[in-house]
Amino acid sequence: MLEREDILKLAKLSRLKIADADMESISGHLGKMLQHMDALRALDLSQVEPMTGVEEGITVLREDIPQSSFTHEQAFANAPSVENGHFVIPKVIGG
Numbered sequence: 319m320l321e322r323e324d325i326l327k328l329a330k331l332s333r334l335k336i337a338d339a340d341m342e343s344i345s346g347h348l349g350k351m352l353q354h355m356d357a358l359r360a361l362d363l364s365q366v367e368p369m370t371g372v373e374e375g376i377t378v379l380r381e382d383i384p385q386s387s388f389t390h391e392q393a394f395a396n397a398p399s400v401e402n403g404h405f406v407i408p409k410v411i412g413g
Contacts, residue, residue: 320345320352333411 325344329336336344390403399406 320348 322341322345325336325341325348328348394400394405397405
């Protein structure tokens with residue numbers, strides 16, 4: 319399990335607030351994640367070829383064909399708030 323100070327530091331870096339009542343549960347979950355990472359780190363991958371992506375080979379792309387889309391009026395029709403031609407949303411991250 320992680321120490322309280324470590325969890326509080328991670329929370330601060332992540333801009334999260336953690337209630338004292340949740341501290342023990344979060345510590346347990348983070349501890350399990352770290353154990354999983356340790357298990358992955360212990361695997362012998364010396365015989366595994368490095369990969370740059372999940373798909374090897376040539377990626378076949380479709381032709382770029384223009385298609386009709388919504389007008390601005392249609393796109394903004396159900397928006398709760400529009401200002402100067404842009405969607406207005408509430409601020410979600412303090413700072």
